[in-house]
Amino acid sequence: MDTVEVLQVDRKEAMLQPEALQLRTEGRDEQQERRLSESEDGNNPFSFTPQIIRLHKDHELFEDGDIHRHMYLQDLYISEAEDKPALSVSEFACHISGCSAVFSALEEYEHHYNALHRHVCCSCRRSLPSARLLDIHIQEWHDSLFTILAQKQDMYQCLVEGCGQTFRTNKHRKDHLIRIHKYPPDFRFDKTKKERGRRETKRKEQKDAAMEVVDDVCESEGVCEVMCNSPSDEPEGGESMETHECEEKASAEDVLAAAQDTESTAPRKPQYSYRIPNTVCFGHGSVRGFRGRRGRRK
Amino acid sequence: MWRLNKVRHKAGQQGGNLDELRLKRRENERALRQARRDRQLVSKRLLLNEDEEQPDVSMDTAPGGHDIVSLLHKLQHSGTEKEAHLKALSKVLRDPSAQLTFIKHENSMHLLVGLLTGSNAQCRLQAVRCLHELSHSSHTNVAPACLPATPYLLTYLSGPSTKFTELCLYTLGNMCPDSDVVREKLLAQGIIPALASCIENQRHTLAVVEAAAFTLSQLLQARDAPEKIIPIVLKSTLPSHLLSVLTPDPQFGLAPAIECAWCLHYLICSTDDNKELLAQGALSQCSSLLVSLGGAVTEGNKEDGIELLIWPLLRCVGNILSSCPEEDLNAQLTDAHLPASLCALVQAYLHTLPALARETVWVLNNLTAHSTEFCSALLTLNLVPGLIQLLPFSQGINTMILRILANIAHKKKEFCVQLMQLGLLSALCATLKMADQEMVIQSLDILFMMTVSSPVVAEEFVRQDGLSLLEVLQYNGAAEMRQRSTYLLEKHLLSYQQHITVDNMPDP
Numbered sequence: 001m002d003t004v005e006v007l008q009v010d011r012k013e014a015m016l017q018p019e020a021l022q023l024r025t026e027g028r029d030e031q032q033e034r035r036l037s038e039s040e041d042g043n044n045p046f047s048f049t050p051q052i053i054r055l056h057k058d059h060e061l062f063e064d065g066d067i068h069r070h071m072y073l074q075d076l077y078i079s080e081a082e083d084k085p086a087l088s089v090s091e092f093a094c095h096i097s098g099c100s101a102v103f104s105a106l107e108e109y110e111h112h113y114n115a116l117h118r119h120v121c122c123s124c125r126r127s128l129p130s131a132r133l134l135d136i137h138i139q140e141w142h143d144s145l146f147t148i149l150a151q152k153q154d155m156y157q158c159l160v161e162g163c164g165q166t167f168r169t170n171k172h173r174k175d176h177l178i179r180i181h182k183y184p185p186d187f188r189f190d191k192t193k194k195e196r197g198r199r200e201t202k203r204k205e206q207k208d209a210a211m212e213v214v215d216d217v218c219e220s221e222g223v224c225e226v227m228c229n230s231p232s233d234e235p236e237g238g239e240s241m242e243t244h245e246c247e248e249k250a251s252a253e254d255v256l257a258a259a260q261d262t263e264s265t266a267p268r269k270p271q272y273s274y275r276i277p278n279t280v281c282f283g284h285g286s287v288r289g290f291r292g293r294r295g296r297r298k
Numbered sequence: 299m300w301r302l303n304k305v306r307h308k309a310g311q312q313g314g315n316l317d318e319l320r321l322k323r324r325e326n327e328r329a330l331r332q333a334r335r336d337r338q339l340v341s342k343r344l345l346l347n348e349d350e351e352q353p354d355v356s357m358d359t360a361p362g363g364h365d366i367v368s369l370l371h372k373l374q375h376s377g378t379e380k381e382a383h384l385k386a387l388s389k390v391l392r393d394p395s396a397q398l399t400f401i402k403h404e405n406s407m408h409l410l411v412g413l414l415t416g417s418n419a420q421c422r423l424q425a426v427r428c429l430h431e432l433s434h435s436s437h438t439n440v441a442p443a444c445l446p447a448t449p450y451l452l453t454y455l456s457g458p459s460t461k462f463t464e465l466c467l468y469t470l471g472n473m474c475p476d477s478d479v480v481r482e483k484l485l486a487q488g489i490i491p492a493l494a495s496c497i498e499n500q501r502h503t504l505a506v507v508e509a510a511a512f513t514l515s516q517l518l519q520a521r522d523a524p525e526k527i528i529p530i531v532l533k534s535t536l537p538s539h540l541l542s543v544l545t546p547d548p549q550f551g552l553a554p555a556i557e558c559a560w561c562l563h564y565l566i567c568s569t570d571d572n573k574e575l576l577a578q579g580a581l582s583q584c585s586s587l588l589v590s591l592g593g594a595v596t597e598g599n600k601e602d603g604i605e606l607l608i609w610p611l612l613r614c615v616g617n618i619l620s621s622c623p624e625e626d627l628n629a630q631l632t633d634a635h636l637p638a639s640l641c642a643l644v645q646a647y648l649h650t651l652p653a654l655a656r657e658t659v660w661v662l663n664n665l666t667a668h669s670t671e672f673c674s675a676l677l678t679l680n681l682v683p684g685l686i687q688l689l690p691f692s693q694g695i696n697t698m699i700l701r702i703l704a705n706i707a708h709k710k711k712e713f714c715v716q717l718m719q720l721g722l723l724s725a726l727c728a729t730l731k732m733a734d735q736e737m738v739i740q741s742l743d744i745l746f747m748m749t750v751s752s753p754v755v756a757e758e759f760v761r762q763d764g765l766s767l768l769e770v771l772q773y774n775g776a777a778e779m780r781q782r783s784t785y786l787l788e789k790h791l792l793s794y795q796q797h798i799t800v801d802n803m804p805d806p
Binding site: 043044045046047048049050051052053054055056057058061062063064065066067068069070071072073074075076077078085087088089090091092093094095096097102106109113117 | 323326327330331334337339341342343344512519556560564567568570603605606609610613616617619620648649650651652653654656657660663664666667668689690691692693694696701704705708728729731732733734737738740742743744746747770771773774775778779781782785
């Protein structure tokens with residue numbers, strides 16, 4: 001049997017005989033009271049009402065039963081089904097616009113979400129694999145105080161949890177990671193800000209021009225497109241980390257300026273708008289990841 | 299059930315031919331599905347001779363015009379061997395090309411009708427056998443050629459001979475789908491009253507009842523049936539007779555009940571207003587029967603072909619509910635076990651016949667849509683957890699289940715709290731992540747009703763980390779999802795957020 005489309009007992013296609021919700025004037029339930037006040041709110045998008053669904057003789061829902069019946073009439077009936085009809089199970093999908101990932105099990109979905117969408121930097125929308133790395137990222141990339149302090153002190157923390165060592169520059173830390181902790185020289189989570197490049201500014205302009213669904217919200221490819229590479233917000237979706245190159249260099253000021261620009265010029269999100277504002281973030285870890293910006297959203 | 303037994307027997311015997319049989323069945327099924335899509339789904343029944351095991355089309359002698367012509371000649375001129383020739387003719391007429399030759403031959407039908415109405419009873423039997431073979435033809439121009447015989451066939455329906463009557467009935471039933479002209483003539487000749495009195499008078503001859511109901515079902519499936527046939531049937535005594543035979547006879551088997559149930563289904567789904575049938579007790583009878591069948595199935599008494607009876611009964615109940623005003627529901631549905639039986643049927647057939655399970659949950663939706671009593675019953679009888687467990691299953695099952703749960707939530711705020719206690723919120727946290735948009739939107743609808751109903755529910759949802767799910771949906775591509783999740787968050791849920799701080803936020 002085909003997929004979900006075969007069943008057309010949905011709002012649009014069934015022969016529905018909607019029976020209007022009858023609000024009796026006496027003995028109104030509190031439930032009904034509340035619903036009445038809700039429905040008077042013109043903005044309320046919820047419209048469910050219980051409905052008796054009538055199905056005519058040739059409805060698609062009746063196909064299998066009719067076939068069964070006619071097989072019997074034509075002497076083709078067999079009591080034990082030979083091929084067991086496949087019972088389908090619903091898939092799960094990441095609902096974040098631009099992420100087209102689909103999963104057959106809930107655990108896979110959770111894993112995907114935790115890996116890609118949970119620890120997302122509010123400012124630059126990069127996805128980090130853990131809360132700690134997110135914290136470090138924000139500190140090193142988006143905290144101007146850090147930049148100032150880093151000129152005088154060892155501010156760059158070792159990325160390995162529990163190590164605790166700090167370094168004057170990014171490069172020193174990288175050397176440490178490679179020598180002491182045996183990290184690969186091209187570790188993804190430790191690129192410098194400079195390597196982000198102009199691509200980011202260009203993309204932000206495109207984004208503002210885009211009208212509807214913005215698809216630069218996340219990477220659908222692996223966890224790695226993080227501290228180094230710019231978020232892949234080409235309309236086609238993420239680039240794989242193998243092919244992404246961070247060649248263009250921009251000055252740190254350019255980058256900072258770009259980031260600031262975005263934050264100040266982002267339009268306040270109107271009610272039920274359909275553009276994803278640049279400064280809005282989400283995710284379970286958003287409180288931690290976004291340093292309490294949730295309250296700001298309103 | 300004589301027909302089913304035969305098929306099983308056949309399948310068991312041919313060991314090597316089993317694959318062929320399977321292939322043939324699959325091809326046939328495909329053809330039937332296509333025919334249904336083209337609204338051309340038609341089946342005919344062939345009543346086999348007593349000595350026949352299975353329809354045997356391959357002939358020992360080469361069939362052809364030669365045989366027909368010579369047999370017809372013999373029939374015209376012989377005296378005492380007419381019966382033998384007729385028997386031979388009926389065997390030859392099993393072949394499709396012979397059928398065409400027969401009807402093209404001048405006077406052939408006239409001759410046959412003469413023998414059908416003659417004084418020799420045995421000849422009459424063989425003549426009707428010939429007509430029966432002809433009626434089974436897949437060529438649509440064969441049936442009209444048999445029209446001269448129909449007034450007599452109809453007259454014979456009230457005759458005493460069971461076998462003869464059966465043959466007449468199946469012949470008429472086979473002829474019905476083939477053309478408008480045939481049906482028009484049959485209606486004018488009074489086939490409806492004839493069928494009605496046949497069933498009434500021969501109620502205890504179940505083979506005849508089965509045949510008559512089959513013939514009626516052929517009429518009722520016609521494309522012009524709603525305008526031309528069904529009104530007449532509804533005015534006749536047929537509906538009450540059909541209802542009276544609905545309960546299967548344990549010895550004879552399910553077959554007559556199956557035919558009657560399908561007739562009732564065609565009647566009910568073709569008319570918007572079924573008040574008449576309601577008044578005759580259709581809803582209570584069909585639902586009572588469903589309850590007993592459901593009980594049998596749960597106990598493991600899955601008699602062969604029982605789903606052939608369950609299927610039309612479900613449809614009868616499902617559709618007739620739309621004609622039943624809410625006030626009368628309790629009076630009409632006397633069997634309080636219906637909800638439980640329906641849930642049992644879903645579980646029983648979920649893996650073997652998912653389409654049947656799907657129709658069963660459709661009936662449950664119609665039952666609960668406007669009835670607080672039935673919604674309450676689902677809760678008190680503890681049927682809701684079983685329904686929640688069905689939420690992973692797609693192809694229309696889970697969307698319908700959500701409808702049922704929404705029906706319940708819609709009725710009373712106490713129901714919402716109970717649903718929450720039964721674990722619906724955590725189930726919704728999963729369904730909100732499904733790929734199927736319909737599932738997500740319906741989940742949001744239920745969530746709205748539940749959170750609006752009581753702060754307890756809203757708090758619990760927030761505690762289960764539902765806010766982040768809604769936030770994700772705010773960035774979905776579909777406006778319907780964005781609107782709903784945003785509305786829910788901003789109007790109802792964010793006020794609960796104050797209670798959640800960084801410290802007591804559950805760890806990912």
